[in-house]
Amino acid sequence: MSFVLPRPELSLWEKLYLPSIVGGLWITLKHMLGTIVGRLFPRKTNTPRSLMDMSATGLVTMQYPEEKWPMPDGYRGAPVLVMDEEGREKCVSCQLCEFVCPPRAIRITPGSIAGSDAHANVEKRPQDFVIDMLRCIYCGMCEEVCPEEAIFLRKEHPIFVGTTRQSMIRHKEELYRLGGVLPRPIKKWENK
Numbered sequence: 001m002s003f004v005l006p007r008p009e010l011s012l013w014e015k016l017y018l019p020s021i022v023g024g025l026w027i028t029l030k031h032m033l034g035t036i037v038g039r040l041f042p043r044k045t046n047t048p049r050s051l052m053d054m055s056a057t058g059l060v061t062m063q064y065p066e067e068k069w070p071m072p073d074g075y076r077g078a079p080v081l082v083m084d085e086e087g088r089e090k091c092v093s094c095q096l097c098e099f100v101c102p103p104r105a106i107r108i109t110p111g112s113i114a115g116s117d118a119h120a121n122v123e124k125r126p127q128d129f130v131i132d133m134l135r136c137i138y139c140g141m142c143e144e145v146c147p148e149e150a151i152f153l154r155k156e157h158p159i160f161v162g163t164t165r166q167s168m169i170r171h172k173e174e175l176y177r178l179g180g181v182l183p184r185p186i187k188k189w190e191n192k
Helices: 018-040 051-057 096-100 141-145 172-179
Strands: 078-081 106-112 124-132 151-154
Touching: 078 172, 096 106, 096 141, 124 172, 141 151, 151 172
Parallel strands: none
Antiparallel strands: 078 151, 106 124
8 A cells, every 4th residue: 555645736936936046045145245244344353363253254265375274173184104303214114004094095015225224124114105185084093003103193284185186195205295203202223
């Protein structure tokens, strides 16, 4: 047995959808006028602009390089590679971050250190380290599992911006440039 729900007949006025279109245009006009008035007569305060100030005046467009949105407390950051104080790579190609990554955003190609280096027989380093930022979910598991403290989630402003899929794939050189030098208590080469 099937049940058919009776639908009311629409009048000609309702079939034209004119009331809905006019209602949508009215909401758009209200927001546009609020933004124009907010720009013409901004509130004068001594405190820096916050999200509350901007929403109260209708200003929601941020002039990005000069102004930045405040990062929420729960934001973990974007993964980057860091070097030690002497400019050496901390990553030793253990591939734990690659194995623990839930979306499989990290790919590591293990390599070795050149024979002329004093640490050639002690450590290895990645030949290539790739993070696909479109797949990364910023969970922080890579940072937690790294035994050498080589990968960190930087809380600075979102530095991973791109216009194509290929530009969102970050390679080792760029990850080290973005991460920089981070002094930490682990000195893995001192006792070798």
